[in-house]
Amino acid sequence: MRVRGVLAGILTLVVALCVGLPIEARTFRVAFERDVASMDPYVRTGSHASAFHHNIYEPLVRYDAQLEIEPALAARWRTVNPVTWHFELRRGVRFHDGNVFDADDVLFSFARVRAEGSDVAGFVESIKQIRKLDSYTLEVVTKAPDPTLLNALAHWYIMDREWAREKGAEQPAEPTGPRSNHALLHANGTGPFRLGERRPGVRTILEPNPDWWDEPRHNLDRVIVTPIESAQKRTEALLSGKLSLTLPLLSRDIERIDRAEGLRVLRGPDLRTVFLGMDQFRDHLLYADVEDANPFQDRRVRRAIYQAIDVEAIRREVMGGASRPTGLLIGPGVSGYREMVDRRMPYDPERARALLAEAGYAQGFGITLDCPQGRYVNDVQICTAVAGMLLEVGIRVTPAVHDTRKFFKKLLNGDVSFYLLGWTPGDLDAGSVVRDLLVPPHEGGLDWNAGRFGNREITRLSRRIDGEVDIAKRQAMIDQCFRIMHEEAGYIPLHQQALAWGVRDGVDLAQRPDNALHYWTVRME
Amino acid sequence: MLAFIIRRLLQSILVMLTVGLIAFALFRFVGDPINNMVGQDTSLADRAALRESLGLNDPFLVQYGNYLINAVQGQFGISYQQRRPVADLLVERLPATLELSLVAAVLALLVGVPMGVYTGLRREGFLSKVFLVVSLIGISLPTFLIGILLILVFGVMLQWLPTFGRGEVVDLGGWTTGMLTASGIKALIMPSITLALFQMTLIMRLVRSEMLEVLRTDYIKFARARGLTNRAVNFGHALKNTMVPVITITGLQLGSIIAFAIITESVFQWPGMGLLFIQAINEVDIPVMASYLILIAFFFVTINLIVDLLYYAVDPRLRVDKLVAGGHGS
Numbered sequence: 001m002r003v004r005g006v007l008a009g010i011l012t013l014v015v016a017l018c019v020g021l022p023i024e025a026r027t028f029r030v031a032f033e034r035d036v037a038s039m040d041p042y043v044r045t046g047s048h049a050s051a052f053h054h055n056i057y058e059p060l061v062r063y064d065a066q067l068e069i070e071p072a073l074a075a076r077w078r079t080v081n082p083v084t085w086h087f088e089l090r091r092g093v094r095f096h097d098g099n100v101f102d103a104d105d106v107l108f109s110f111a112r113v114r115a116e117g118s119d120v121a122g123f124v125e126s127i128k129q130i131r132k133l134d135s136y137t138l139e140v141v142t143k144a145p146d147p148t149l150l151n152a153l154a155h156w157y158i159m160d161r162e163w164a165r166e167k168g169a170e171q172p173a174e175p176t177g178p179r180s181n182h183a184l185l186h187a188n189g190t191g192p193f194r195l196g197e198r199r200p201g202v203r204t205i206l207e208p209n210p211d212w213w214d215e216p217r218h219n220l221d222r223v224i225v226t227p228i229e230s231a232q233k234r235t236e237a238l239l240s241g242k243l244s245l246t247l248p249l250l251s252r253d254i255e256r257i258d259r260a261e262g263l264r265v266l267r268g269p270d271l272r273t274v275f276l277g278m279d280q281f282r283d284h285l286l287y288a289d290v291e292d293a294n295p296f297q298d299r300r301v302r303r304a305i306y307q308a309i310d311v312e313a314i315r316r317e318v319m320g321g322a323s324r325p326t327g328l329l330i331g332p333g334v335s336g337y338r339e340m341v342d343r344r345m346p347y348d349p350e351r352a353r354a355l356l357a358e359a360g361y362a363q364g365f366g367i368t369l370d371c372p373q374g375r376y377v378n379d380v381q382i383c384t385a386v387a388g389m390l391l392e393v394g395i396r397v398t399p400a401v402h403d404t405r406k407f408f409k410k411l412l413n414g415d416v417s418f419y420l421l422g423w424t425p426g427d428l429d430a431g432s433v434v435r436d437l438l439v440p441p442h443e444g445g446l447d448w449n450a451g452r453f454g455n456r457e458i459t460r461l462s463r464r465i466d467g468e469v470d471i472a473k474r475q476a477m478i479d480q481c482f483r484i485m486h487e488e489a490g491y492i493p494l495h496q497q498a499l500a501w502g503v504r505d506g507v508d509l510a511q512r513p514d515n516a517l518h519y520w521t522v523r524m525e
Numbered sequence: 526m527l528a529f530i531i532r533r534l535l536q537s538i539l540v541m542l543t544v545g546l547i548a549f550a551l552f553r554f555v556g557d558p559i560n561n562m563v564g565q566d567t568s569l570a571d572r573a574a575l576r577e578s579l580g581l582n583d584p585f586l587v588q589y590g591n592y593l594i595n596a597v598q599g600q601f602g603i604s605y606q607q608r609r610p611v612a613d614l615l616v617e618r619l620p621a622t623l624e625l626s627l628v629a630a631v632l633a634l635l636v637g638v639p640m641g642v643y644t645g646l647r648r649e650g651f652l653s654k655v656f657l658v659v660s661l662i663g664i665s666l667p668t669f670l671i672g673i674l675l676i677l678v679f680g681v682m683l684q685w686l687p688t689f690g691r692g693e694v695v696d697l698g699g700w701t702t703g704m705l706t707a708s709g710i711k712a713l714i715m716p717s718i719t720l721a722l723f724q725m726t727l728i729m730r731l732v733r734s735e736m737l738e739v740l741r742t743d744y745i746k747f748a749r750a751r752g753l754t755n756r757a758v759n760f761g762h763a764l765k766n767t768m769v770p771v772i773t774i775t776g777l778q779l780g781s782i783i784a785f786a787i788i789t790e791s792v793f794q795w796p797g798m799g800l801l802f803i804q805a806i807n808e809v810d811i812p813v814m815a816s817y818l819i820l821i822a823f824f825f826v827t828i829n830l831i832v833d834l835l836y837y838a839v840d841p842r843l844r845v846d847k848l849v850a851g852g853h854g855s
Contacts, residue, residue, distance in 0.1 A: 034804075035804070044564075046564060120564070122564070175608055180610060184607065200614070201618075202618075202690075202691075202796035203690065226690060228794050233794060236681055236688045236689075409557040412557075426564060
């Protein structure tokens with residue numbers, strides 16, 4: 001009798017396991033490459049965390065699906081004079097715990113975002129002060145006229161003053177900090193989702209906020225976010241039916257997912273531009289077999305390399321057609337991008353050979369191309385293809401492949417001669433690309449300009465771009481900077497890669513070129 | 526006895542210190558943690574300041590020394606990525622690893638011992654040959670390959686079992702368990718089989734050879750002469766005597782199960798300490814890496830110590846040997 005009872009129990013368990021529990025209504029399961037390091041919107045690095053936090057916390061203004069600015073916590077705004085803005089805040093907005101949102105929360109957030117430990121202070125750097133005119137009106141004064149203020153504000157999320165005070169999280173946790181901080185694991189925003197469960201590195205659950213001020217487009221009951229680092233495992237998980245969506249996909253998995261029953265691949269243009277950089281600063285290259293000179297300091301050599309690379313062949317053979325060749329360091333979707341400036345020098349190996357001969361390198365030279373592995377779509381294959389193409393004109397390229405961490409360390413130390421890099425401007429604005437990559441580090445550019453490309457005219461223009469509020473004038477200067485870059489062949493732009501998201505049928509969502517997935521745009525059958 | 530324990534304790538501490546030393550010596554080659562901690566717009570000066578304040582510019586011996594000084598006071602550092610105490614992170618992930626390891630160990634015993642007994646008794650049987658071939662596969666195929674094959678068949682093709690994660694877990698006051706939910710048990714099946722397979726074949730082969738040995742001894746012959754049933758002879762007398770080395774080996778193997786769970790955890794995205802370590806490598810999260818390695822060393826050392834002490838308690842010959850030989854490390 002007892003044996004039979006035990007057997008019946010085991011049988012029930014087996015049946016239950018095989019049938020499985022009924023799947024909860026409309027749970028959106030998604031896997032990304034890595035976990036968001038913290039729930040604190042001021043403790044973060046990179047666009048992935050920013051996109052995730054946006055589901056919980058909201059900025060004053062936000063980007064819509066076309067990457068145009070639209071009102072969020074600020075209902076409307078106007079410029080009083082070039083450095084003074086008035087923002088009228090949205091009324092009737094509540095944080096997830098019920099606290100009312102008002103001007104004090106913005107003032108608190110302004111102090112907190114600039115506190116020690118915050119990683120996103122850069123977005124409010126141009127703001128001199130914020131004054132409260134009344135509970136729902138703010139005056140923002142910038143240090144200088146700032147044409148990209150709204151773009152920057154879209155990345156600064158507002159936190160609740162009362163909640164942060166109560167929980168002892170008035171400041172973001174510092175990396176050297178002595179103890180944990182409540183806001184690292186908990187959240188209280190105004191956004192469309194509230195934090196349901198947080199297990200760092202394991203999974204994060206979001207639940208819809210029924211009191212959201214905006215009309216929700218989504219119909220989800222729950223979102224489960226899991227980090228799965230390996231692209232292959234993400235694909236397996238999607239194929240096994242345990243995920244609704246995963247990104248990014250490897251090129252080799254795209255076809256497999258497209259063929260699979262019930263799955264499809266969402267494709268779209270990516271904002272990231274992949275390009276080649278060259279050391280134009282040192283008198284002797286670190287990694288070349290030219291003894292007495294730096295060939296990259298000769299514009300003819302840079303143009304020769306540019307014209308020796310068949311970017312269409314890279315698109316066709318390496319990228320499987322999924323890339324958009326470009327002559328700029330920005331693509332459509334970045335504000336300040338203009339189709340008419342986006343021109344490439346033609347592929348012309350004959351001309352390249354002639355230019356090299358003219359520059360005194362008829363026999364070519366040997367050079368090492370530093371290349372990250374797994375950072376960009378097919379990065380290593382691109383480097384190999386480039387090496388093959390340059391060999392045609394006599395330049396002997398040895399690709400040196402590094403894992404991403406070591407590659408970036410090497411790059412930022414300027415320890416490269418010839419390298420492959422990808423770039424998405426953090427504020428989605430062309431002006432910052434000019435300032436960061438077209439100006440050498442000792443003149444205000446970033447160390448990411450590892451070849452220290454520079455041009456006096458660009459440096460001069462870039463200072464004016466930063467303060468120019470007249471959109472047309474500003475655009476003309478940006479265009480001019482990229483024209484000079486093109487003429488000088490200061491960089492060799494290759495392409496914008498394409499986004500590829502693996503999605504289960506029945507999921508409908510807006511795919512944005514900045515690779516940001518916002519759950520409030522997702523609908524499931 | 527006391528001298529023996531103290532000597533072993535000192536050796537254990539030395540092992541852990543050495544592991545830490547090697548770990549810190551290697552961290553310099555992993556990459557620069559700063560790039561994973563700040564955004565792309567951060568200036569070189571800010572990066573340098575952060576590097577300085579984290580002590581990353583110090584020689585590795587100084588870094589290690591600082592780590593040890595804090596560790597002695599129970600401070601294992603702050604995770605660069607999560608900005609939370611490393612001890613919290615490890616405690617969160619410990620249940621997943623221990624649950625997986627224990628289930629795998631029990632599975633290895635429950636399947637391995639009967640298989641070993643069977644192949645020992647029916648040496649020429651067809652099933653025995655099958656078991657032996659299977660065990661050869663289990664010993665020679667690497668763990669990750671078995672895991673990948675299981676995922677392919679039962680996850681991707683048949684879609685019966687999840688390919689990642691722990692399923693739904695229940696939080697029992699700080700200890701999370703997946704044993705109480707259907708999805709948790711389903712998620713446990715493939716990883717535990719993968720992790721158990723090697724140990725299972727090891728135990729099976731051990732039991733088989735011990736059984737063959739014991740069955741040849743005189744007291745088994747006498748037992749049979751007394752007319753005892755086969756069952757009493759095989760299980761009551763033979764198996765019982767094979768158990769001493771089996772228990773020892775299983776105990777020792779527990780340490781390696783916990784340590785090598787890292788491979789299974791990464792194959793199945795099992796959110797235990799091993800996966801935490803792999804994530805930490807990708808982020809160059811030095812405090813997490815250091816603490817994990819030293820913790821694993823601690824597990825090994827502790828288990829070895831316990832086994833040694835048990836030996837000492839159980840086997841009187843060891844005590845005599847020690848006295849005669851003046852002690853030697855085992």
